[in-house]
Amino acid sequence: MRLATVFILTLLLSGCTDDDQPVKDPYAFETPSNFPSPVYTFENNPVSKRGVELGQMLFYDPVLSLDSSIACANCHQQAVAFSDPVHRFSRGVDDAAGFRNAPAIQNMAFQNNFFWDGGVKHLDFVPINAVTSKIEMAETLEHVVYKLNRSSFYPQKFKAAFGGDEITSQQMLYALSQFMNLMISANAKYDKYVRGDEHLTAEEAEGLELFENKCRVCHATDLFTDDSFRNNGLDASFEKDSGRERITEFEGDRGKFKVPGLRNVALTSPYMHDGRFNTLQQVLDHYASNVKNSETLDPVLKQGESLGIRLSEQEKLKLIAFLNTLSDNEFTHDKRFANPFVK
Amino acid sequence: MKKIFSILSIAILVTAFSACSDDENGSSGNTLVLEFDNVVGTSNLVLNTSDQPYTNDHEEAFNVTWLTYYVSNIKLKREDGTVYEDKIKSDGSAGYYLVDEADAESHEITLKNIPAGDYTEVTFTIGVDANQVDQGAQTGPLDPANGLFWSWNSGYIFMAIEGTSPVCTEEGNAFAYHVGGYKEDPENENLINNIKTFTLSFKGDTAPVKADHQPQVHIIFDVLKFFKGTGANISFASNAARHTPKACEDIAGNIEGAFVVDHIHAD
Numbered sequence: 250m251r252l253a254t255v256f257i258l259t260l261l262l263s264g265c266t267d268d269d270q271p272v273k274d275p276y277a278f279e280t281p282s283n284f285p286s287p288v289y290t291f292e293n294n295p296v297s298k299r300g301v302e303l304g305q306m307l308f309y310d311p312v313l314s315l316d317s318s319i320a321c322a323n324c325h326q327q328a329v330a331f332s333d334p335v336h337r338f339s340r341g342v343d344d345a346a347g348f349r350n351a352p353a354i355q356n357m358a359f360q361n362n363f364f365w366d367g368g369v370k371h372l373d374f375v376p377i378n379a380v381t382s383k384i385e386m387a388e389t390l391e392h393v394v395y396k397l398n399r400s401s402f403y404p405q406k407f408k409a410a411f412g413g414d415e416i417t418s419q420q421m422l423y424a425l426s427q428f429m430n431l432m433i434s435a436n437a438k439y440d441k442y443v444r445g446d447e448h449l450t451a452e453e454a455e456g457l458e459l460f461e462n463k464c465r466v467c468h469a470t471d472l473f474t475d476d477s478f479r480n481n482g483l484d485a486s487f488e489k490d491s492g493r494e495r496i497t498e499f500e501g502d503r504g505k506f507k508v509p510g511l512r513n514v515a516l517t518s519p520y521m522h523d524g525r526f527n528t529l530q531q532v533l534d535h536y537a538s539n540v541k542n543s544e545t546l547d548p549v550l551k552q553g554e555s556l557g558i559r560l561s562e563q564e565k566l567k568l569i570a571f572l573n574t575l576s577d578n579e580f581t582h583d584k585r586f587a588n589p590f591v592k
Numbered sequence: 593m594k595k596i597f598s599i600l601s602i603a604i605l606v607t608a609f610s611a612c613s614d615d616e617n618g619s620s621g622n623t624l625v626l627e628f629d630n631v632v633g634t635s636n637l638v639l640n641t642s643d644q645p646y647t648n649d650h651e652e653a654f655n656v657t658w659l660t661y662y663v664s665n666i667k668l669k670r671e672d673g674t675v676y677e678d679k680i681k682s683d684g685s686a687g688y689y690l691v692d693e694a695d696a697e698s699h700e701i702t703l704k705n706i707p708a709g710d711y712t713e714v715t716f717t718i719g720v721d722a723n724q725v726d727q728g729a730q731t732g733p734l735d736p737a738n739g740l741f742w743s744w745n746s747g748y749i750f751m752a753i754e755g756t757s758p759v760c761t762e763e764g765n766a767f768a769y770h771v772g773g774y775k776e777d778p779e780n781e782n783l784i785n786n787i788k789t790f791t792l793s794f795k796g797d798t799a800p801v802k803a804d805h806q807p808q809v810h811i812i813f814d815v816l817k818f819f820k821g822t823g824a825n826i827s828f829a830s831n832a833a834r835h836t837p838k839a840c841e842d843i844a845g846n847i848e849g850a851f852v853v854d855h856i857h858a859d
Contacts, residue, residue: 290726290727290728292682293682293683293727293728294728294729364744368744368745368746369743369744369745369746370725370726370746370775371725371726371727371728371746372728373728373729374728374729374736374741374743374746377736377741377743377746378743378744378746380743381743382743382744389737389739390736390737390741391737391738391739394737417731417735417737418729418731418735418736418737419683419729419730419731419735422728422729422736423728423729426728426729495745496745497780497782497783498782498784498836498837498838498839499782501782502782
């Protein structure tokens, strides 16, 4: 009798889970309900399990660098939303130093502009920059493709994912894009609050209200960026790094940098294009009292008599409490994005 | 006996092969060839000469070590005004052609399966435009592994010329003009777009495309006109290493004037 009850219960329970939660394909691309539409060209390169897994391997494989010393994951680590926790300027082949801080990799399918200066406008081309830059992986695409074709296991994996008998740079870039397209961070406490599944504390809620009033102009939508380029008053002159001007060759863009999305921002220290700030407190101190004037300083930081954003110490703490709700523990622990070579 | 067999098999092989190529150019599809002939004024262009046999408008001697450009969006107009458009594929596997002076085969662009008719002009683009770049990773002539892709300011170098001149102050007296820049953004009019699309008339001549008749349109690209035209009169003595869209904006203005249809081979 007892056994029968257990049996029936088990049946009922398993019936329940089956009905209520149809098994989700973990390798299907899905736009979170609070996100804008993706802009990636999925019609050319749809996401598939094989493609994503291949991209995952490439992302963690130093074969992409000249002397097999550097993988994408060296400077883009999952625990900190695929940013570089150690360096202001990440280190490349031969310990070469870059001149900008490695940004987080997340929600890439929704972005039109990549890198701090927006020099790249399509996700597929993002890895080319890292692979071929002398201060990063210092390789050539041609040689990476050669090495992949010569490898004992990649040809088989590429064939399974894309068909064809020879690996091309297009297939390599497609695999990396598929991997990065799936890297969506949308399960932070903030998201659960937006979807009505969780409450914010009073401090977090007040921080959100402050954020809406004082930060949303630039950090718009639930991607927390308006995808624009702005001079946020870090410097008065820009000899070291002219930012967006490097791409547009237009003086009016001098000192402008891409407005970064703020997801997982509590994890992605150091901050700003040159990683000059180590804490969110320092970032807010900058906006509150250290904004420097220059010809291209963003107009939203020039309102009223003093430059910057008016913030009391208490308001800063509330903002930081809110910004902490953007940390997405599921994203930073998702096995689909982890190192596949470590079992 | 053995010999007869091998002769037979060769004969069969030959027949099989010729049958193959016949199929490709089969009666349903007619063919027109665009031949790109790179010259320096009245001289044929010869790469990597040990001397500097050419002279620009500033009387500066030079030689050429590299010349390459992307041709795309080819349109052919018939006498009756109708237009044939060469098909473009979003992955770059069709419709884009890389003409490289060092690769003789690349000088001829063979357009297959085009409708019969008398053609009077050709329109094409020198460049890889936003429509194509925005499709993402490309293959074939547009494979970024071909080395004509700017990584930091992504997009293609679509006209490149390099060489040396004694007046050039760069390392090894080498000049390099890498023309790129395709970006367009309605919110930023400062982005430089150096892509050029233009029409070359056959100047009263026609290219008759019909069965068993494959006309060749002989197009000349004159390096001297690329260095001196409506956009700029280039001296190698200064600013001879140009690798950004803006730096090449003036010389890109010379591109259209450097191309001309010289003559048509009716067949």
